[in-house]
Amino acid sequence: MASTPFGERETRGFRAGDGPPLVAAWCHSAPADPITPDRFRTLVLLDGNFDPEGLRVAVAGGRVLGAAYAVRRLTPAHGTDLESELGWIPFFFVDPAARGQGLGRLLLTDALDWLREHGRTTVDFSSYTPHYILPGLDAAAYPEAARLLDSLGFRTRYEAAAMDRSLVGHRMPDAVARRRDELTAQGYRFGTPADDDLVELIALAGNRFTPDWARAIRECLAGGAPPDRIVVAREPGGRLAGWAMHGAYESALERFGPFGVLEEARGTGLGKVLLHLVLARMRARGAHGAWFLWTGARSPAGHLYRAAGFTTTRVFRVLRREAAR
Numbered sequence: 206m207a208s209t210p211f212g213e214r215e216t217r218g219f220r221a222g223d224g225p226p227l228v229a230a231w232c233h234s235a236p237a238d239p240i241t242p243d244r245f246r247t248l249v250l251l252d253g254n255f256d257p258e259g260l261r262v263a264v265a266g267g268r269v270l271g272a273a274y275a276v277r278r279l280t281p282a283h284g285t286d287l288e289s290e291l292g293w294i295p296f297f298f299v300d301p302a303a304r305g306q307g308l309g310r311l312l313l314t315d316a317l318d319w320l321r322e323h324g325r326t327t328v329d330f331s332s333y334t335p336h337y338i339l340p341g342l343d344a345a346a347y348p349e350a351a352r353l354l355d356s357l358g359f360r361t362r363y364e365a366a367a368m369d370r371s372l373v374g375h376r377m378p379d380a381v382a383r384r385r386d387e388l389t390a391q392g393y394r395f396g397t398p399a400d401d402d403l404v405e406l407i408a409l410a411g412n413r414f415t416p417d418w419a420r421a422i423r424e425c426l427a428g429g430a431p432p433d434r435i436v437v438a439r440e441p442g443g444r445l446a447g448w449a450m451h452g453a454y455e456s457a458l459e460r461f462g463p464f465g466v467l468e469e470a471r472g473t474g475l476g477k478v479l480l481h482l483v484l485a486r487m488r489a490r491g492a493h494g495a496w497f498l499w500t501g502a503r504s505p506a507g508h509l510y511r512a513a514g515f516t517t518t519r520v521f522r523v524l525r526r527e528a529a530r
């Protein structure tokens with residue numbers, strides 16, 4: 206233990222009763238990315254991989270001063286792979302009044318030690334699925350955290366761009382509408398998937414893109430979301446070639462994605478058509494904007510989004526720390 210202006214400080218695992226003060230401390234410490242008790246419950250406490258000892262909490266004088274969350278797979282994301290050498294730190298924070306005393310370093314070191322004790326030699330910040338809070342570190346919003354993670358050996362793997370666009374006055378551009386009509390005349394079909402189509406859609410998302418997208422589609426619909434949040438595209442021969450949707454994550458109406466077009470079908474205009482068809486549906490449901498958290502800024506998808514009026518609002522660094530071997 207060490208002394209602080211709040212009294213004797215200790216770090217320990219999560220205990221019953223920590224939730225409300227932890228959420229309050231989080232919102233005070235990271236006002237750009239607040240969380241609610243129900244989101245904390247869903248994304249952390251009810252996660253199948255949650256281990257109370259992995260959520261390291263700093264307390265002093267009965268007050269929560271910070272936390273760092275370490276998690277490793279207890280249940281596979283898909284198949285049987287527990288990714289036994291990989292761990293994650295989805296978030297950490299320190300109360301502004303307690304900064305400058307080494308508390309952030311202590312919490313992160315505690316979290317890294319816990320992961321190492323469980324055989325995790327590679328640690329990512331913070332691209333954990335299924336319940337990541339943010340894709341990575343927003344160094345512009347949290348420069349102190351960036352310096353601390355760098356000093357602990359975390360290095361940037363790649364960057365993820367979050368984008369937004371207003372939907373006020375949205376209409377499908379004439380060029381995209383013409384391409385939709387041309388593709389339809391060629392035998393392509395666009396529409397809401399029927400129940401039986403969902404089997405093929407989920408398989409396409411999981412096998413050709415990422416299993417996490419398949420999970421998101423499945424959980425969204427199983428949770429009661431209407432199928433018309435999804436638009437699928439079929440080629441003239443009947444093969445499912447792509448889809449776009451919104452509201453898949455945490456039932457957020459204005460959150461776009463996931464969105465995918467088969468690589469061999471790209472360059473046909475399918476992506477532009479699907480994107481604008483879903484934006485039109487979002488506007489019809491009353492959405493005033495569309496946003497998402499994660500795309501490659503220089504990727505083909507990133508160029509497509511910018512051409513559709515999206516602008517980058519935040520950039521996240523996906524970080525990794527490799528333990529010395």
